[in-house]
Amino acid sequence: xxxxxxxxxxxxxxxxxxxxxxxxxxxxxxxxxxxxxxxxxxxxxxxxxxxxxxxxxxxxxxxxxxxxxxxxxxxxxxxxxxxxxxxxxxxxxxxxxxxxxxxxxxxxxxxxxxxxxxxxxxxxxxxxxxxxxxxxxxxxxxxxxxxxxxxxxxxxxxxxxxxxxxxxxxxxxxxxxxxxxxxxxxxxxxxxxxxxxxxxxxx
Numbered sequence: 001x002x003x004x005x006x007x008x009x010x011x012x013x014x015x016x017x018x019x020x021x022x023x024x025x026x027x028x029x030x031x032x033x034x035x036x037x038x039x040x041x042x043x044x045x046x047x048x049x050x051x052x053x054x055x056x057x058x059x060x061x062x063x064x065x066x067x068x069x070x071x072x073x074x075x076x077x078x079x080x081x082x083x084x085x086x087x088x089x090x091x092x093x094x095x096x097x098x099x100x101x102x103x104x105x106x107x108x109x110x111x112x113x114x115x116x117x118x119x120x121x122x123x124x125x126x127x128x129x130x131x132x133x134x135x136x137x138x139x140x141x142x143x144x145x146x147x148x149x150x151x152x153x154x155x156x157x158x159x160x161x162x163x164x165x166x167x168x169x170x171x172x173x174x175x176x177x178x179x180x181x182x183x184x185x186x187x188x189x190x191x192x193x194x195x196x197x198x199x200x201x202x203x
Contacts, residue, residue, distance in 0.1 A: 030203070034203070036124065038052055038053070038059075039051065040120040042083075042118040043116065044116030046083045046086060046088075058122040059072065064076070088118050089116055090119075091118075092108075093105070093106040094122050095125070096122060096123060096125060128156070140180075140183045142180065143179075149176050154200070159177055159189075160173070
């Protein structure tokens with residue numbers, strides 16, 4: 001599914017009308033995307049004025065129709081039990097559970113937004129951010145083959161399964177993994193995965 005041009009034009013017109021165009025800095029939008037969050041922006045009257053594809057995907061996974069601002073607004077209010085937990089001028093982090101249970105909302109005062117604008121950041125537990133391959137190579141000096149293996153491990157793959165998928169021998173995979181451990185100063189796969197999760201927030 002994709003937004004119609006009319007929907008996007010309506011959102012842009014609402015932003016101009018409410019003086020909230022560009023309410024979220026592009027850098028913040030990129031950070032939210034990197035950490036696996038979609039976002040919805042509300043004006044001071046708690047009216048939906050902006051959203052991204054990530055938010056739409058999260059809401060769709062929660063069986064919310066998210067094709068228009070009104071649908072997004074109605075779906076979000078239903079999911080989180082109204083707007084009472086949404087504080088103007090804040091980022092509201094919404095943790096989305098699996099199919100059962102109501103999302104949990106955490107509010108954080110945000111100096112990055114103004115004019116009573118609120119950001120609703122939708123965190124989907126099923127989404128796992130991946131580190132940028134170039135970033136891994138720059139930080140740790142990984143080879144292309146090691147980077148590919150690290151990314152597969154970050155996705156939750158087991159080394160022997162990865163070896164089969166990439167058509168590499170077990171010896172090759174074990175050698176590459178040992179090199180990755182040495183370069184990243186980690187000792188176990190769980191420790192490496194935790195590090196890769198943190199690196200995933202970098203550009």
